[in-house]
Amino acid sequence: MELFIGIMSGTSLDGIDAVLVATNGQQAELKASTSRPFAENLRQRLLNLAAGHAITAKQWGELDTELGQAYADIVLQLLAESGISATQVRAIGCHGQTVWHQPLGQLPFSLQLGDANRLAAQTGIVAINDFRRKDMALGGQGAPLVPAFHQQVLGNTKHMRIVVNIGGIANITVLAPGQAALGYDVGPGNMLMDLWCKQHRGQAFDKDAAFGLQGQVNSALLANLLTEPWLALPAPKSTGRELFDEAWLVARLPAAISAADVQATLAEFSACAIANEVAKWPAGELLVCGGGGHNPLLMRRLSALLPNWRVDTTNSAGVDMDAMEAMAFAWLAHQTWHGLPGNLPAVTGASRPAILGAIHLPG
Ligand SMILES: Nc1ncnc2c1ncn2[C@@H]1O[C@H](COP(=O)(O)OP(=O)(O)O)[C@@H](O)[C@H]1O
Ligand SMILES: [Mg+2]
Structure with a gap:
């Protein structure tokens, strides 16, 4: 070594x-x-x-x-x-x-x-x-470049594993037994949540989802966010602040909605963007790394949206999520x-x- x-x-x-x-x-x-x-x-x-x-x-x-x-x-x-x-x-x-x-x-x-x-x-x-x-x-x-590393340290198991890195952007690595690793960006991880929290709470991020937990998911807004065409593009794909920025969000906000409801909806949007991709694969283990793994609302929603998956952090497989x-x-x-x-x-x-x-x- x-x-x-x-x-x-x-x-x-x-x-x-x-x-x-x-x-x-x-x-x-x-x-x-x-x-x-x-x-x-x-x-x-x-x-x-x-x-x-x-x-x-x-x-x-x-x-x-x-x-x-x-x-x-x-x-x-x-x-x-x-x-x-x-x-x-x-x-x-x-x-x-x-x-x-x-x-x-x-x-x-x-x-x-x-x-x-x-x-x-x-x-x-x-x-x-x-x-x-x-x-x-x-x-x-x-x-993304991290999938090759995910494959080295978390691949070669007998069961289905998907690693999701939830940073500003979220990307997944699909480690199916006996198959070469696949991976691609799946949508905004924390970026939109961070942006909204900064604007409405003056904090760089929604620590422990305290703000998001005060709101309710607005289903019309969620449905609207999920119509973003980039989400439906086939891999290979990657994205960043160039797409999921303030203008993108503001253009989609309804006239009357509370700031907390937007925060809750953004958490749900991030969870759905990840879960929708994960659900395309046979169920197994979803291992989260990156700062988003510390967001209890995001983690709870991932578990709820993927009932047949074991959702945990990469810590449970021996690799420090941070x-x-x-x-x-x-x-x-x-x-x-x-x-x-x-x-x-x-x-x-x-x-x-x-x-x-x-x-x-x-x-
Ligand atoms: N306790 C927490 N509660 C909610 N979100 C958290 C918490 N800790 C970290 N985060 C989120 O993780 C982000 C940082 O994640 P990180 O993996 O460093 O992303 P990047 O790779 O883009 O820098 C923060 O901006 C925040 O959104
Ligand atoms: Mg960071």
């Missing part, structure tokens, strides 16, 4: 997760983890950028540097906390912060910020980033460092498996 570090900051824009992982490519053991929330000011600038607001090249470059510095800082903190020296770590896999994801059209791209030169130079460790665009250059969506996505990027760094493919063409739609990422040497 070799040590790799994974850094993830997802579409929720809640902050940065960093993990230290021992892996040989087949197994992955979590050795240490740490998280840091984004400063509100940084979060706001990232939100504006992800909403398509124009910024100058100077602001762009400064944001890239600022994020690269934040990633370097969290790695130094992780090393200090775990008592591991930089020389013991083979490489860092850093997802970066997505500011635009455009998988379709004439000029597809997926753009993550966070200067990995700074990360490599300040930590003294090889830093690998830009994991998505090689897959896109091969005709893929560049996303560390999973960052662990996947540590694993992706392992793949790249050893010249192994990181993508699954059946998932992303790329023409072939490929070595992903850009390698930044510290020397």
